[in-house]
Amino acid sequence: xxxxxxxxxxxxxxxxxxxxxxxxxxxxxxxxxxxxxxxxxxxxxxxxxxxxxxxxxxxxxxxxxxxxxxxxxxxxxxxxxxxxxxxxxxxxxxxxxxxxxxxxxxxxxxxxxxxxxxxxxxxxxxxxxxxxxxxxxxxxxxxxxxxxxxxxxxxxxxxxxxxxxxxxxxxxxxxxxxxxxxxxxxxxxxxxxxx
Numbered sequence: 001x002x003x004x005x006x007x008x009x010x011x012x013x014x015x016x017x018x019x020x021x022x023x024x025x026x027x028x029x030x031x032x033x034x035x036x037x038x039x040x041x042x043x044x045x046x047x048x049x050x051x052x053x054x055x056x057x058x059x060x061x062x063x064x065x066x067x068x069x070x071x072x073x074x075x076x077x078x079x080x081x082x083x084x085x086x087x088x089x090x091x092x093x094x095x096x097x098x099x100x101x102x103x104x105x106x107x108x109x110x111x112x113x114x115x116x117x118x119x120x121x122x123x124x125x126x127x128x129x130x131x132x133x134x135x136x137x138x139x140x141x142x143x144x145x146x147x148x149x150x151x152x153x154x155x156x157x158x159x160x161x162x163x164x165x166x167x168x169x170x171x172x173x174x175x176x177x178x179x180x181x182x183x184x185x186x187x188x189x190x191x192x193x194x195x
Contacts, residue, residue, distance in 0.1 A: 001025075003072045003193070004091040006084065009107045010077035013097040013127035015041040016161050018074035019051070020183070021095075023170040024190030026053040029069035034061045037076045048168025085118055093193065094122035097155075100129055100139035112148055122149060125189060129154040153188040156181065 005018045019042060022033040031053040035042035046055035056064065065071060075087065088094065094115065098108040108124060115122045124143055129136035136154055143150050160182055164174035172183035 001070050001193070002090065002092045003070070004075060004087045004094045005072065005097065006075040006079060006087060006094055006111075007096055007098065007108070008078050008111045009098075009104055012099050012104055013125075013155065014077065015045065015074050016165070017095060017097050017125060017127065017155070017186075018042055018072050019045055019165075020170060020186035021190055021193070022053045022055075022070075022072050023051065023172070024186055025070040025072070025194075028194065030054075030067060031070040031072065032056060032061060032065060032068040034058055034065075034071065034073045036073050039076075042074045045165050045168060050168045050173070051170065081114065084114065088115065088118045088120040092121065094120050095125055096122055097125045097127045098139075099127055100135040102139075105139050105142055108143075109146060109148070112146075124148055124150045125155065126150070127155040128157040130157045151189050151192055153185050153192070155185050155189070158182045 003021065005014045007014055015037065018033055022031050025031040033042055033053060033055045035055060036058050042055050043057065079087070096108055096111055098104045126136060126139060140150065158178050160171050160174050160176040160179045163176070164171045167174060171179045
């Protein structure tokens with residue numbers, strides 16, 4: 001399966017989503033994460049060599065891509081329209097992460113207008129949802145009212161996601177009481193993808 005994680009705005013959890021879905025899919029079959037972001041965030045996350053899957057740059061992936069069943073591409077924030085159109089054509093699924101922030105939701109809706117125009121198979125993933133506020137529920141209601149394809153599971157706002165990246169591990173391997181909760185949410189998203 002070829003999955004692209006993309007958004008027209010930075011800071012919405014693209015790399016975190018790419019890392020955790022790659023870890024989940026690796027449990028099913030060999031998985032490659034291609035870091036196509038200029039910031040090289042996934043490659044930085046993988047420096048400690050503690051991730052259970054392979055991370056490669058776009059250039060480095062060319063020689064090894066055929067060895068993998070699942071390929072996830074972590075795109076740069078705000079890809080050009082031509083690049084986004086190419087991603088639509090070459091992916092089985094585009095995942096568009098967004099926070100519940102109203103500016104991020106607005107940008108996500110604009111992104112989906114392009115994706116719809118190009119006949120993309122995509123789903124929106126709500127990330128960084130703070131359960132102590134109602135913004136996650138409000139964002140979900142807006143997206144559902146717009147009849148946009150949306151994952152059933154939201155990704156919670158947890159400090160453990162940030163701390164796991166600094167240690168070069170997936171959240172399930174970070175020793176925090178809420179880490180398993182965060183991992184269970186990405187597991188649920190992964191199950192939905194493979195269903």
